[in-house]
Amino acid sequence: MRTEIRLYDTYEGKLREFVPLSGNEVDIYYCGPTVYNYVHLGNFRPTITFDLLTRFLKEEGYDVKCVSNYTDIDDKIIKESLKEGKSEKELSQFYIEAYEGCLTQLNVLPLYCHPRASEYIDEMVDLISTLMDTGYAYKGKDDIYFSVKKIPSYGQLSKQKVEDLESGKRIEVDSLKKDPLDFVLWKLTDDDGIKFDTKIGKGRPGWHTECVVMANDVFKKKMIDIHGGGFDLKFPHHENEIAQSEAFNNTRLANFWMHVGFLLTNGVKMSKSLGNSILAKDVLQRHSGNAVRLFFYQSHYRAPVNYTEESLTACDKTISRYQLCMTKGKHRLELANIDTKGNLLEEDYLSFLKALSNDLNTANALTVVDRLVKETNTLLAKKDGDLLRLRDVLTTLDRLFDVLGFFLPVESLTEEDRKKLEAYNKARAEKDYPTSDRLRPLLQEKGLL
Ligand code: AMP
């Protein structure tokens, strides 16, 4: 029987039972990076969260398609490519490859697809021209804008009233727009940056149009199951995606809107523009991908979390403990000629899934892992530990680690290692301490003890 899954939906502002819109299929789209430089660690928090959600839903038997885009058309990309003397395409390709290197290190599952905004220009132009025909969009003096006032539900996602937004200073009054809330769908320009000569004029798309078009197009659906990103994307990015979807498809684009809390440095949001970024590629040189995942899992995905080097070092230690437990446990079974494939411990497995089904409560899920790691160590410490129980504990741990995306491989013993381990165990049993003392460092060096 499947676990009842509850996820926090920002649009409704509450936890709701998650049921796919169509049969067994789950479509997830989360906003990816603007590829104009190396991304910081915070950019990977949504990536890890939606990878975990994908893994969990797959474990529950759903057929999940997870998609994330690359924003490869943006004024920041143009500025940077001029600075670096490269074309926008070359520049984004370079940073996409750097990003994908981190995805591999973080053991992120391959996505259903990874669309780039530059590949969807025709579809964006079609959307914008339809919005113009239906009166939702208009040509200003310089750009094509979306008329926000035409959408009565505008502000529902970010829980803001249109009147408050208008009177607030956050929105700059722009004399080229009919209303200060209106946003750019297509920037009409003949500047040196990337541009496309189309039926709506020469120029390039606005960011909010890029994502709504890609989300609709890759799934060929007007409404998908889950759309997500970091907290900062609620407004205006996601609010503006919803507005276009309401106008074009009469839907709110996604059944669930999920937002991931910020990674902070010294209590302040990690951000490229604030200059307090810790680059993901640098962190991944100092710490394993497993440790980065564990660091994020220790907090709830919606809560802010502060980056410290010490907490990542502590996560590395915990991961080494997990690795050693799996290595020692599986080798003990090998030495006893017991096949490592056992049965899942149902109670532990179900309580792990139950924790994740409660809006991805990773901290509670980790308590099940810790309990099983402890039990493994207790069984290993006993001379006559129950090896069949050990086998079931390890089988369960393997499954839980897989759902969490931890990569903890254990190589089979070589003949030489087997002999050394046997000699070590025999020496200890016979209290031949000089021999066991000589063998211990050799075995420890290979991670066998
Ligand atoms: P950007 O390239 O700035 O559009 O960001 C790509 C993704 O990273 C988006 O989903 C952002 O919401 C997310 N993001 C950016 N900064 C942070 C942060 N400090 N913590 C968590 N997520 C972030």
Ligand code: ZN
């Ligand atoms: Zn987006």
